[in-house]
């Protein structure tokens with residue numbers, strides 16, 4: 266008999282999540298039936314979507330939603346071998362049982378030397394968000410200028426590096442000077458700390474006086490309201506996330522987007538990475554190749570210990586992460 270530790274949502278978040286909103290519980294797992302596997306989580310992901318999705322898909326006392334890299338520790342399913350690592354969507358649990366249908370293998374050709382945690386970040390869902398958002402929503406072309414915010418995070422850091430691979434100029438905004446230095450190190454043409462500039466409008470103008478062809482928006486709210494006025498005519502805005510609004514108890518009000526949308530003839534498109542579920546293999550293969558070639562650099566913020574899942578999640582929402590926030594069990 267195996268005892269799994271799980272984190273449940275004790276109380277729906279009101280405003281910014283608190284440690285006391287979570288509860289750590291123990292669950293006795295039954296013995297395996299034929300066709301089943303026992304897995305142990307090795308790395309778990311903490312992602313912004315957990316904040317808005319918790320209200321939509323969870324009840325109080327449900328196990329927190331989420332993705333992990335897990336190792337098969339016991340198998341009564343001939344298709345799965347003990348010791349193999351997979352990506353699962355089993356929520357915040359140390360151990361779980363699966364029939365194998367919901368598991369994804371790591372992309373083929375994954376080298377031993379590459380941290381498997383990257384399957385939750387650059388070579389996982391966030392990397393794919395950058396890939397499809399830039400390719401299919403922004404439709405970035407060589408020579409164009411791309412603006413990305415939350416640029417030092419899991420999605421943003423890949424957006425910037427893919428924009429460079431695609432022959433663009435990239436401007437990134439992030440919330441600390443260390444993050445800005447990191448962006449320059451990984452090839453961003455321009456980067457600034459949006460928290461310390463005296464005028465966001467002026468900083469955006471200085472970074473690209475001719476404006477922006479593409480805006481990959483991870484933040485929404487006031488940042489997006491200012492940035493939209495810096496778009497070039499026929500610019501494209503990929504509305505990827507709105508993290509500046511996820512913890513609001515009272516919805517933010519305008520300024521509103523219609524005037525620049527009309528007079529600059531902009532395209533603004535919200536998207537979910539899951540719309541390209543049928544192309545994940547293609548995206549992961551491309552991302553793995555670029556990482557292996559050193560064209561895309563990966564940085565992770567690794568928190569040690571399953572007991573620190575809520576702290577890692579809250580820390581990520583506060584901007585404490587450089588690169589992808591993951592928890593090592």
Ligand SMILES: NC(=O)C1=CN([C@@H]2O[C@H](COP(=O)(O)OP(=O)(O)OC[C@H]3O[C@@H](n4cnc5c(N)ncnc54)[C@H](OP(=O)(O)O)[C@@H]3O)[C@@H](O)[C@H]2O)C=CC1
Pocket residue numbers: 312313314390391394415416417418419420421438439440441444483484504505506507508509510536537538539581582583584585586588589590
């Ligand atoms: N549409 C889709 O399918 C997907 C959308 N997303 C979205 O992409 C965005 C980035 O996700 P991800 O890369 O995983 O997370 P990150 O790794 O970027 O971590 C979140 C970052 O957001 C920034 N942030 C937090 N609060 C604010 C705020 N009030 N204003 C500005 N920035 C803030 C912080 O960076 P800083 O220090 O720079 O402020 C923080 O580090 C999120 O909005 C997420 O919801 C993610 C995956 C899929």
Ligand SMILES: CCCCCCC/C=C/C=O
Pocket residue numbers: 313314332354390505506537538539
């Ligand atoms: C692998 C789980 C898929 C989660 C989809 C995330 C969509 C994110 C939206 C905003 O953050």
